Amino acid sequence: MQLTRASAKSGIASGYSNPVASFAAGLPRRLLGLVIPALTLVAWQVTAMYATIGHAFLPSPAEVLTGWYMWAFGPQSSINWTSGTFFWFCFLSIRRVLLGFLIGSSIGLVVGIVVGWYRLASELLDPMIQATRPIPMTAWLPFATLVFGVQEPAAIFLIAMGCFFPVALNAASGASQTPRLLVRAALMLGTHPHRILLKVVIPSAMPAIVTGVRLALGVAWVLVIVAEILAVRGGLGYAIWGAYQFVRMDLIIAAILTLAVLGWSSDRLLVALADRLLAWQSGLVGQQ
Amino acid sequence: MNGVRSTPARGEIRFVALSKTYTGIGQRASVVALHNFTIEIAPGQFVAIVGPSGCGKTTLLNIVAGFERQTSGHVVVDGKPVERPGADRGVVFQDYALFPWLNVLDNVSYGLLERGRSRPVAHSMAREWLQQVGLQQVAETFPHELSGGMKQRVALVRVLANESHILLMDEPFASVDALTRIVLQRELLVLWEKSLSTILFVTHSVDEAIFLADRVVIMSGQPGTVAATTRIDLPRPRSATSAAFNRYRRWAFERLQAFERPQPAVAVGSPN
Numbered sequence: 001m002q003l004t005r006a007s008a009k010s011g012i013a014s015g016y017s018n019p020v021a022s023f024a025a026g027l028p029r030r031l032l033g034l035v036i037p038a039l040t041l042v043a044w045q046v047t048a049m050y051a052t053i054g055h056a057f058l059p060s061p062a063e064v065l066t067g068w069y070m071w072a073f074g075p076q077s078s079i080n081w082t083s084g085t086f087f088w089f090c091f092l093s094i095r096r097v098l099l100g101f102l103i104g105s106s107i108g109l110v111v112g113i114v115v116g117w118y119r120l121a122s123e124l125l126d127p128m129i130q131a132t133r134p135i136p137m138t139a140w141l142p143f144a145t146l147v148f149g150v151q152e153p154a155a156i157f158l159i160a161m162g163c164f165f166p167v168a169l170n171a172a173s174g175a176s177q178t179p180r181l182l183v184r185a186a187l188m189l190g191t192h193p194h195r196i197l198l199k200v201v202i203p204s205a206m207p208a209i210v211t212g213v214r215l216a217l218g219v220a221w222v223l224v225i226v227a228e229i230l231a232v233r234g235g236l237g238y239a240i241w242g243a244y245q246f247v248r249m250d251l252i253i254a255a256i257l258t259l260a261v262l263g264w265s266s267d268r269l270l271v272a273l274a275d276r277l278l279a280w281q282s283g284l285v286g287q288q
Numbered sequence: 289m290n291g292v293r294s295t296p297a298r299g300e301i302r303f304v305a306l307s308k309t310y311t312g313i314g315q316r317a318s319v320v321a322l323h324n325f326t327i328e329i330a331p332g333q334f335v336a337i338v339g340p341s342g343c344g345k346t347t348l349l350n351i352v353a354g355f356e357r358q359t360s361g362h363v364v365v366d367g368k369p370v371e372r373p374g375a376d377r378g379v380v381f382q383d384y385a386l387f388p389w390l391n392v393l394d395n396v397s398y399g400l401l402e403r404g405r406s407r408p409v410a411h412s413m414a415r416e417w418l419q420q421v422g423l424q425q426v427a428e429t430f431p432h433e434l435s436g437g438m439k440q441r442v443a444l445v446r447v448l449a450n451e452s453h454i455l456l457m458d459e460p461f462a463s464v465d466a467l468t469r470i471v472l473q474r475e476l477l478v479l480w481e482k483s484l485s486t487i488l489f490v491t492h493s494v495d496e497a498i499f500l501a502d503r504v505v506i507m508s509g510q511p512g513t514v515a516a517t518t519r520i521d522l523p524r525p526r527s528a529t530s531a532a533f534n535r536y537r538r539w540a541f542e543r544l545q546a547f548e549r550p551q552p553a554v555a556v557g558s559p560n
Contacts, residue, residue: 184355185385189399189450190375199402203389280389284432 059250064257067250071239081242082251085234090258092235093224096152097266100159101220105213108164112171112212117178117201129168137162137219138226145231155227155235162223163216167209174208175201207281210274217270221263236262298366298376299331299453299486301352306361307511308347321347323511325361329486329503331453336489336497337505338540344512345490349456352488353379365454375403378447380457384439386431392418392442393427399450417445421475437468444476448483455480457489461496473500477524494540498533499526506543516543 041061048060059067067082074083114121115129140161141154148154178201186200187193202209228237236255243251306325312318321344329335339345350356352363354373363370365377378399379385386395393414400410418424421441431439440460447455461469477500480487491497497504498520508515518539522532 181381181383181385182387184353184373184379185381185387186398186402187355187373188353188375188377188379189446190403192402193372195402200387203387206389280391280430280432284388284430 057249059253064250064253067248068254071251071254081239082246082248085239086258089235089239090262093228093237094262096155096159096227096232096235097217097220097224100156100223101163101217103156104160104163104220105167105216107160108167108212108216109171109209111164112168112209113175113197113202113205115168116172116175116205117197122172126172129165133165133169137223141226141230150231150233152232154231155224158227158231159220159223162219166215166219167212170208170212170215171205174205177208178204206277207285210278214267214270214274217266218263221259221266225259295330296332296453296484296486299484300366301329301454301486301488302362302364303327303348304362304364306348306351306363307359308344308351308356309359320511322351322358323513325513327505327514327517329488332484332486334480334487334489334500334502335505336491336501336503337507338491338494338497338544339507339512339515340509340544341492343507343509345492345507346458348507348512349379349458349488349490352454353377353456375399375450376452377454377456378450378452380440380443380447380455380460382459382462384431384436384443384463386439386442386446388431391428391430392423392434395431395442396446396449399446403450414445414449417449418442420479421445435468436464437472440464440472441475444479448479448485453485455485455487455489457487459491460489462492469496474525476500494537494544495528498522498536498540499528504536504540506540508546515546 044058045060048058048063068086070083072084072086076084111125111129115125116122137158141158144154144157148157182200182204183196186196191199224235225237225240228235229241232238236259240252240255243249243255303325306322307320308322310319310321325344325348327335337345337348347356351358352365352370354370354377370377387398390398393411396414396417397405397407397410400413401407405413415424415427418427421444423438423441423445426434426438431442434442440463444455444460461472464472473496476487487501489497489500501520503517503519505514506516507513518536520526520536522530522536526533
């Protein structure tokens with residue numbers, strides 16, 4: 001939209017159309033975003049044919065596809081994880097992200113709203129939150145593994161911990177900025193003081209909460225890979241590390257691309273949900 | 289016109305020696321916002337309060353609404369001292385205070401739902417009220433898509449639909465343009481005559497007060513207290529250009545001048 005509009009304008013101003021701009025203007029907008037990935041694919045194919053990267057040969061796109069096909073649809077065996085485990089591994093990673101994200105975000109939402117709204121809660125909890133927050137999440141991993149063992153809860157604990165902070169901090173900041181006028185409006189219309197949190201503070205903090213939740217989802221995908229490399233069996237992070245040990249560059253790339261697809265689609269899902277929650281903001285915020 | 293209205297059973301407000309002092313913090317001195325404010329408002333009466341900026345008008349309204357506590361004295365509504373906000377006293381704010389995340393219909397239904405009405409009942413009552421102010425077309429739109437005048441209509445029917453006996457209006461038409469203000473003033477009178485509610489209307493416009501109210505209270509500033517009050521014995525609709533209207537205006541401006549000038553001896557009472 002932006003590009004097409006700009007090119008139309010420059011065409012009128014200069015008296016002739018820039019050929020690159022008019023080509024871009026002719027393409028449907030969605031396809032425009034595929035230009036760079038397509039060029040990357042070509043460059044990758046060429047590089048794979050003529051060059052090596054570092055110590056390893058770069059597999060061609062076709063080789064990656066073949067490796068991935070075996071990983072996804074090959075016969076399953078108990079000694080070889082590179083065959084027939086792809087969907088199971090995806091499921092494991094998604095489950096860990098989902099559980100950790102839901103647990104961490106929910107706790108973060110409740111704690112954040114309460115800390116942002118009630119002064120007593122803020123005085124009680126905020127110093128602890130501020131002191132815990134600078135600890136890198138990865139530093140918790142050995143602790144989590146010793147407490148929970150090389151098991152699911154270790155990964156979920158780590159992811160939940162990582163999701164807690166962005167949601168809590170953003171929710172607290174949103175809640176603390178609730179307009180007093182709207183609180184008064186709700187009270188004079190008969191809202192019980194106990195319900196102000198639900199009826200005014202949370203809706204008013206929703207844009208900030210959405211920001212926190214989106215950040216949390218990104219953190220969750222980072223931490224699931226860390227946890228799967230170090231603390232739990234199975235999953236895409238486990239596959240990446242296993243592929244590294246057998247120098248299977250094709251599987252490493254297949255796993256990375258899978259993570260891109262999963263991360264991107266989960267964010268899209270979240271944005272679609274957020275757009276529904278924040279529909280009231282359309283036309284109220286941002287550029288034309 | 290008051291003969292047409294039956295006297296409602298509820299909506300009486302009594303201010304008894306109401307005072308409010310804001311205690312100074314650090315370098316800031318204490319401010320006496322209200323001192324010994326005493327008036328009685330009968331059920332169904334339309335009372336306008338006029339006074340200079342900072343005379344404690346808004347503080348007064350906030351205390352009746354239950355948003356702030358007085359330092360001494362009482363506000364008694366229908367025999368009960370005011371202690372907290374309640375749906376019996378609806379407030380129309382200058383800045384509308386509509387919930388931006390609710391559409392117009394949900395804003396108007398909000399109070400009804402909070403007070404336990406079912407959704408279909410609340411929605412149909414809200415639609416009826418929106419129809420009365422000609423806003424049924426915008427029921428599904430969000431407040432930010434409306435003009436100032438439309439927002440204030442929504443804010444008004446939001447408290448009327450909520451069956452408030454008392455309407456507290458804090459310079460409600462100060463944020464809209466002059467033409468819209470005239471239309472809104474007329475609509476307010478029509479709705480008030482139907483609704484039997486008591487209105488306490490704060491304004492800094494003498495004309496608006498005389499045009500609308502049964503009774504005008506002039507407040508002096510710092511500390512805010514009752515300087516003068518009068519009944520407006522003019523039939524509605526009132527003409528702001530009539531001689532009788534002008535007599536009320538002159539009376540009001542003389543009272544207001546009396547305490548806005550530092551040396552009252554020079555100007556007060558001298559007819560021009």
